[in-house]
Amino acid sequence: MTYNFAFLDEDTKRMLRRALLKAVAIPGYQVPFGSREMPLPYGWGTGGIQVTAALLGPDDVLKVIDQGADDTTNAVNIRRFFSRVAAVATTEHTAEATLIQTRHRIPETSLREDQILVFQVPEPEPLRTLEPREAETRTLHALADYGLMHVKLYEDIAQYGHIATSYDYPVLVDGRFLTSPSPIPKFDNPKLDRSPALMLFGAGREKRLYAIPPYTHVESLAFDDHPFEIQRWEHQCELCGSGESYLDEVIVDDRGTRMFVCSDTDFCSGRRAEAQA
Amino acid sequence: MSALLQVRGVSRHYGPRIGCEDVSFELHPGELLCIVGESGSGKSTLLNTVAAQLSPTAGSVRYRQRNGGWLDLAALSEADRRRLAREEWGFVTQNPRDGLRLNVSAGANVAERLMALGMRNYSQLRAIARGWLERVEIDPSRIDDAPTSFSGGMQQRLQIARTLVTQPRLVFMDEPTAGLDVSVQARILDLLRRLVNELGLAAVMVTHDLAVARLLAARTLVMQGGRVVETGLTDQILDDPQHPYTQLLVSSVLTT
Amino acid sequence: MTAALMLELRDLSKSFELHHQHGARLNVLRGIDLRLHAGECVVLSGPSGAGKSTLLRVIYANYRPSFGAVHVRHDERWIDLAKATPHEVLEVRRRTLAYVSQFLRVIPRVPALDIVAEPLLQMGVDEPEARRRAGDLLRRLNVPERLWALPPSTxxxxxxxRVNIARGLIARRPILLLDEPxxxxxxxxxxxVAQLLAEARADGSAVLGIFHDEDMxxxxxTRLFPMQALEAA
Structure with missing residues (x-):
């Protein structure tokens, strides 16, 4: 059985590209699009896959990560999917990729202008937990009326003594649109700011696309007396010894022994290879 | 003294049905005006129309801005309407649950309007919220409690704090004490009376209770069947009612 | 030098139309002419039912006159309260016209001291000063200090x-209307009270009152104004 290049038909890809152009033109603004049924369930990255499918060309080199890892089921399957339906080259190395689809992380290795990062987004609307009405959240965006978001941060501090939101931490894009960075750890938020790479976000179930164009100012919300802070660890990666990367806590045996390792597998193996050389 | 709000010939119809018809009045700064009438008399429709939550079928509502200029509410964009509602106006609903954000703490409820105005200092927000809880006689130690754990009277006082915290120039109140016990009512009325005096608020309050009008309002508007049948000084209307309907209303009050 | 005219009633009539009593009409006042000067104390006299209280209430604009004029000197200009707007009436009450009734209209939960101080606050006196003067007046009227912080309902x-009198007299207004205080x-x-009224008059206030007690x-x-009951028409 053969498919159209990159699975989607050309009309659908054109629709997606138009939506993406609009998204780039209005940084942080959620553009509705006609999300298609994909051969995997919602929540598995249907939004990201459609964006990737609309962007891929025969010369692209694709990398897919899930929580920073290239070797999880989701990442492996999406990579294999595109090598089958688009015959594109794939890689696990951040530096070699032209297009990176990601779930919940931004690679530790700095991105370049010739790279695109595609995020899988479960809930594009940062105000949703506070305001269930779509018509109302759209109006709030239209009017840049974002006091409500600080209500959530206020509640965090009131409850936990600090802003406890640690992932999907709300940002203001280009001083205008309140935006969900997708469930990346807030550790990655600073990488959104003035990134040389184009960042695209796709929410398949919610049928929304949005973008952070290269070098756009992205500000993480905070209070004057409770500034934005990223996570810090007392540990270093037990595999590569990195003290600057985002660490996962892994339980390694039945007795609850833990170790801390880099969440970005490519970054970690790269450091280890360097150390051995 | 010049008016803060000018209502001229305002009607609001629901299809062929009349909500309110040809209502005119002015509200001056620092003044509390009561709209009285039975249920169905159109007083809430009038309030919502004047507060730009409903658009009038006919007539105009004008509001005087801080810079002295008049704003025609019908010509207001949604953005300006919301800015006005956020920065210069307040609205207290009959059921506090409609006016409160029930899924966040009491403190966040009070602080929300300040944050909407751009206040970004957490400690300052806390201090102001505590001060306002105290002002409306809620124990400040309950600042982090959910409003759902409050009694009806406390919820209403919380809504008042939430509304007045930004010191609005104009407040609309829709039966703020209806549905509360008499003793709780008295406390809230006294509180409103004090705050209105202290803050120099202008307010339009809808009530079916003539005693509330006497206690709070220097001027009153009596409505029947969507129309204003009598208007003037509250004590004059209650002590020397002219219109048959007002006479009936006044003579129906249970006195203790 | 003759004292300034403060209040002038011209051909004042008041009747009540009771719509729910088969349109019954009660005529209470007819053709009242009265002039009140600064420093005077005119006492309304006549049997009960002569409309004395009604007259005071019409002057205070608590009742609307059916006919005639209520001219009040307010800030050196004349206002006819029968034709004044509600805002004008409120302004006249705030600064020119005081009314002390027999009964205190109790505001729940407000302490006596604050009730007395309120007219001063409305005139722009700052709060400590207003409370101090309210205390002085309550003390003169022998209201025990332990009661000042309590609401007078009890x-x-x-x-x-006495709280009511203090509230009525504290802010010196040029015209005082007293209904059996x-x-x-x-x-x-x-x-x-007699002493306070004498002081007010000496200060230039004009007083119009009802005192049933002959000694008082x-x-x-300074002068009596006799009134007669009208027959119901």
Whole structure:
């Protein structure tokens, strides 16, 4: 059985590209699009896959990560999917990729202008937990009326003594649109700011696309007396010894022994290879 | 003294049905005006129309801005309407649950309007919220409690704090004490009376209770069947009612 | 030099139309002419039912006159309260016209001291000063200091009346309307009230009042204004 290049038909890809152009033109603004049924369930990255499918060309080199890892089921399957339906080259190395689809992380290795990062987004609307009405959240965006978001941060501090939101931490894009960075750890938020790479976000179930164009100012919300802070660890990666990367806590045996390792597998193996050389 | 709000010939119809018809009045700064009438008399429709939550079928509502200029509410964009509602106006609903954000703490409820105005200092927000809880006689130690754990009277006082915290120039109140016990009512009325005096608020309050009008309002508007049948000084209307309907209303009050 | 004219009633009539009593009409006042000068104390006299209280209430604009004019000197200009807007009436009440009734209209939960101080606050006196003067007046009227912080709803009739008088007299307004303010007071306190009225008059206030007690009437009145009951039409 053969498919159209990159699975989607050309009309659908054109629709997606138009939506993406609009998204780039209005940084942080959620553009509705006609999300298609994909051969995997919602929540598995249907939004990201459609964006990737609309962007891929025969010369692209694709990398897919899930929580920073290239070797999880989701990442492996999406990579294999595109090598089958688009015959594109794939890689696990951040530096070699032209297009990176990601779930919940931004690679530790700095991105370049010739790279695109595609995020899988479960809930594009940062105000949703506070305001269930779509018509109302759209109006709030239209009017840049974002006091409500600080209500959530206020509640965090009131409850936990600090802003406890640690992932999907709300940002203001280009001083205008309140935006969900997708469930990346807030550790990655600073990488959104003035990134040389184009960042695209796709929410398949919610049928929304949005973008952070290269070098756009992205500000993480905070209070004057409770500034934005990223996570810090007392540990270093037990595999590569990195003290600057985002660490996962892994339980390694039945007795609850833990170790801390880099969440970005490519970054970690790269450091280890360097150390051995 | 010049008016803060000018209502001229305002009607609001629901299809062929009349909500309110040809209502005119002015509200001056620092003044509390009561709209009285039975249920169905159109007083809430009038309030919502004047507060730009409903658009009038006919007539105009004008509001005087801080810079002295008049704003025609019908010509207001949604953005300006919301800015006005956020920065210069307040609205207290009959059921506090409609006016409160029930899924966040009491403190966040009070602080929300300040944050909407751009206040970004957490400690300052806390201090102001505590001060306002105290002002409306809620124990400040309950600042982090959910409003759902409050009694009806406390919820209403919380809504008042939430509304007045930004010191609005104009407040609309829709039966703020209806549905509360008499003793709780008295406390809230006294509180409103004090705050209105202290803050120099202008307010339009809808009530079916003539005693509330006497206690709070220097001027009153009596409505029947969507129309204003009598208007003037509250004590004059209650002590020397002219219109048959007002006479009936006044003579129906249970006195203790 | 003749004292300034403060209040002038011209051909004043008041009747009540009771729509729910088959349109019955009660005529209470007809063709009243009255002039009140600064420093005067005119006492309304006549049998009960002669419309004395009604007249005071019409002057205060608590009742609407059916016919005629109520001219009040307000800030050196004349206002006809029969034609004034509600805002004008409120302004006249705030600064020119005081009215002390027999009964205190109790505001729940407000302490006596604040009730007395309120007219001063409305005139722009700052709060400590207003409270100090309210305290002085309550002390003169023998209202015990322990009561000042309490709402007067629990006070005796005489105590409430003294709070009411204090509230009416504290802000010196040029025209005072008094409806039996001393009805339930003992001799000692009546003397205080008579003294306060004398001071107000000496200060230039014009007083128009109802005093049933003859002794009190003789002490305060500079002139009587006799009134007669009208027959129901």
């Amino acid at each position: 006070f005796s009739g005489g105590e409430q009346q 001393t009805a339930s007071l003992d001799v000692e306190n009546r003397n205080v 009437r003789d002490r305060v009145a």
